[in-house]
Amino acid sequence: MMEALQYFAIAWTDPKLLLLVAAGTMSGIYVGAIPGLSVTMAVSILISFTFSWDVNEALCLMVGIYMGGVYGGSRTAILLNIPGAPSAIATALDGYPLALKGEAGQAIGLSTTMSAIGGFLGILVLAVAAPVVSEFALTFQPRDYMLLAILGILLVGSLSGESLAKGVWAGAFGMLIGTVGLDPLTAEERFTFGVTELWNGISFIAVMIGLFGVSEALVQLHHIGKEAVKQKVGKIAPSWAMIRKYLPLSLQTSGIGVIIGALPGTGGDIAALLAYDHAKRVTRDPEVPFGEGAKEGLVAPETANNAAVGGAFIPMLTLGIPGDAVTAIIIGALYIHGLNPGPMLMIDRPHMFWFMVGNLMLANILMLVFGLTGIKVFTKIVECPRAILIPLILLLSVVGAYAVNNAITDVYWMLGFGLLGYFMKTYGYQVGPVILGVILARLIDENWRRAIISEGESLSAFFVNMVSSPLSLVLLAVVLLILVNQSPLWPVIRRRVLGGETT
């Protein structure tokens, strides 16, 4: 216990690490707040610059950006009705009406405090649940890992996209990109077309920066003419009475946030929307109707999306399966730093776990501090015209892709994926599943082969064992449910089974 506490406090006591967490949180808030700059984009571009660093330093920066970024989006959602990040979409629904009434300062104060409460609860659950989950995870069979990874890709594809088919296509495409290069088990060439440069595969950083940085910048070019609106903000710190009033709701929505965050593949954006929906259902008589500036409508998504951060770290650290796109990137970074997230990480290097929990907690506190101060500077930065912002994003993307291997080929890959991502976004394909697919390809591939070899190459034995293990059966059932639920067969099945109760 004392040891855990010691590792927990590393970043709190080391001035350099403290500064890095602070810098990360600060830049996360601003990046998250600027419309068109998402947390995923920021983490993916910045991560490429930290590869030569010590792993602790790199983690401090990333954790800070993640925590700050998830919160930062709420600022512009309230002030300008433009969610700075997808996780703040629900925040805009009631936050902006509050700003229109001239209560922007109060709304920002409340959302900051609630984000911190949500974040705190998420980290608490992480600290308590992760060691348990990782012990449980030791009993997982290779097929369970495979099913969990497939579930993660499916969830991203089905919940956030235009159609399941497009999400599935993107996920499978990502998995194939992830297999390019020499097969890690047999060293056979896959999709290399005889090019030796492809033996090590396509740099996942290049893919990521292309899909999240370049493609988003190209999409933003369409909105170049939009002018930023100016806002006035006054006193922002909320009163104790107000915090107490919304505490019960915030506890419920934090719970939703942690659970959604912990599910592989789903993150803050979905958690926030579900929490908003929950708040709407449980609030019997709000002072102000929802959608017109109800504070409940602000509290719910803001607690949930920050609670989801802690939640997302649970599958990432215990199973090596990302909770959302940002944790997918962090997993990639951990691999490059020579760490293998999964149950063994918790057992072999528990200090890494407590170190990360400590960083998250520190970032959460710093978020509260930065969130309640510096609003004036903030409004200036957010008004930065896109004409300057977009060239800068592209510059950083090129530099970031180049910096990983000092190779210009990575820049070309990045550009290629940037263009592809632009068209995918234009036509309603999600880019999130692609990156999850790239990260999870190796895990699915290896676990599938391990599973089928241990069954003596017999498909029937594989399925028999799958349905006779309770865990595998549950996972399989969920995977099938998602697929069936989204297919045109679903209404038919519902009519047959539930006897005509269709809506």
Next chain:
Amino acid sequence: MQTPRKKRPGEGTFGILALVLSLGFAWQSYEIAGFSALSSPGAFPMAASAIMVVASLIIVLKNRRLPTLAEGGFGAAARAFWRSVSPPVVLAFIAFILVYSALLDGLGFLPSSFLFLLAAIHYLHRGSARFSFIVALLSLAAVYAVFRLIFTVVLPEGIVPEREIMAWIEHLFSGGAGR
């Protein structure tokens, strides 16, 4: 039933291209090890590409049922695509990045990035040349300070003798401190 949305210009073509790409992947996956064993290196790629083929087939079929936005044949469709999906500003930026990345290695980070920022900001902002020049210079200085000096990222040096300049600055500072 919701009213079906209109098909975006080029969406049908993109769906078909996605199908072609999927089929290409499927063929290449088969080439790895054929149907030799369930645990072969080609098994997982074959499964993934099969999923891609099925998913893109569904998308192509769904696309066919969507009403098209532009009436009037291929010419009108091409014009709609040009207008809403790849307007000149997007094409110009793709060209900017291509030229930038081509120059990056030879010319070095500082000059090529400056040219890129200058061109891109001037093109987007359409303000005075002086404004673009100052903004490009300041933002490049900020990027350079953060990434090259603080993060110590290795960037292509090109024609600028960076190391000599840095050594000179260091020398200046250590000299100024009187050490």
